[in-house]
Amino acid sequence: MTRRPKVAILFGGCSEEHHVSVKSAMEVAASIDTQKYAPIYIGITRSGVWKMCERPHPAWDDGTGRRAVISPDRETHGLLVGEPGESRAVSIDAVFPVLHGKSGEDGAVQGLLELCGIPYVGCDIQSSAICMDKSLAYVVARTGGIDTPAFSVLDGADMTVPNELVYPVFVKPARSGSSFGVTRVDRANELGAAISAAREYDGKVLIEQAIFGSEVGCAVLGKGSDLFVGEVDQITLLHGIFRIHQEAEPEQGSENAVVTVPADLPAEKREEIRATAKTIYMTLGCEGLARVDMFLQEGGRIVLNEVNTLPGFTSYSRYPA
Incomplete structure (x- = not known):
């Protein structure tokens, strides 16, 4: 019988998108071909504890999971399972980091896996870090001839707002996802509260010129110039901003x-949108997959x-569609 490659699937994590990651991992678990792959599920609690579990589900951290961390030792090429001092090594062939937001999409876990010499799914350290920081992504994208919103950045405790702002603007954490901490600002006296809301998620704040138009997007899969670009989707907003991952019952729409x-x-x-998505993907150095x-x-x-x-890979996420 052919040995099935062992794939560690990481989910959860310390970011505000923890619950989205759990739901994404549930969909991965339901879809993975266990005749071809041997999945090992590693959940990361909100406080950063790594535990092996049977399968991802909303109540996965029920106290029965064994501690399991990825060893930085390249000879181990895998996990250390069990309590400190009593752990055993479990080799793995690859990692699928189904992690959203900070420490999952920003190059942190990718750096760990590069250090370990373990192959992994998705973008590398550099492209992950660039795409996670919207201001950096805009700067790099412009080198490829891509249009971006006009923007300003506030770092640390800086509250110096540029005078050239034309309202409305969006104030958002530079490094966050799922629309957490994002506020539309229509006048100057609303800026302070919006900046404070964004700083709950990141010390670096982006003030971005509002773009009037519809939101479109598409999935991209592959590496280099050999890319599959999915069909274009379009969001029609009834009010506010698109934030389905923060809604109470997103499965209902x-x-x-x-x-x-x-x-x-x-x-x-x-077709023009798909071609632009491909150019953006390549300009930012993405590989594996991205939306x-x-x-x-x-x-x-x-x-x-x-x-x-x-x-996101949830039933209501845009990428699987």
Whole structure:
């Protein structure tokens, strides 16, 4: 019998997107071909404790899981399972980090896996770090001729707001996801509260010129120029901003948005969006997979919104669609 490659699937984590990661891992567990692969599920608690579990589910941290961490020792090439001093080595062939947000998509876990010499799914350290920081992603994307919103950055305790702002703007954490900490600001006296809200998630704050138009995006899969680009989707907002991962019952659909796949656009425009997504993906150095989100303005201009290097895999996420 052919040996099945052992794949460690990481999920959970310390970020505000912990619950989204758990749901994504549940979908991965339901879809993985266990005739071909031997999955090992490693959940990471909100406080950062790594535990092996039977399968990902909302109550996975029930006290029965064994401690399991990835060893930085390349000879181990895998996990140390058990309590400190009593652990045993378990070799693995690859890692699928189904982690969203900080420490999952920002290059941190990718750096650990590079150190260990263990192959992993998804973008490398550099592209993960660039895409996680929206301001860096905008700067790099512009070198590839991609349009981005005008923006300013506030670091640390800086509250110096640029005078050239034209309202409305969006204030957001530079390094966060799922629309956590994002506020639309229509006038100057709203800025202080919006900046404080963003700083709950990141010390680096992005003030971004609002782009008027519809949100579009597509999945990209592959490496180098050999890429598969999925069909274009389009978000129609009824009010507010798209934040389905923060809604109480996202499985029932968004309460303020409708996602249409394929987008209700002429075929030529959909193809232009797909080509732009491919250019963005390659310019930012992505590999493996990512979801590229853009704005489409009424005049036809395509503007980068953000790139998710490990997009959600939930039943209501845009990437699987």
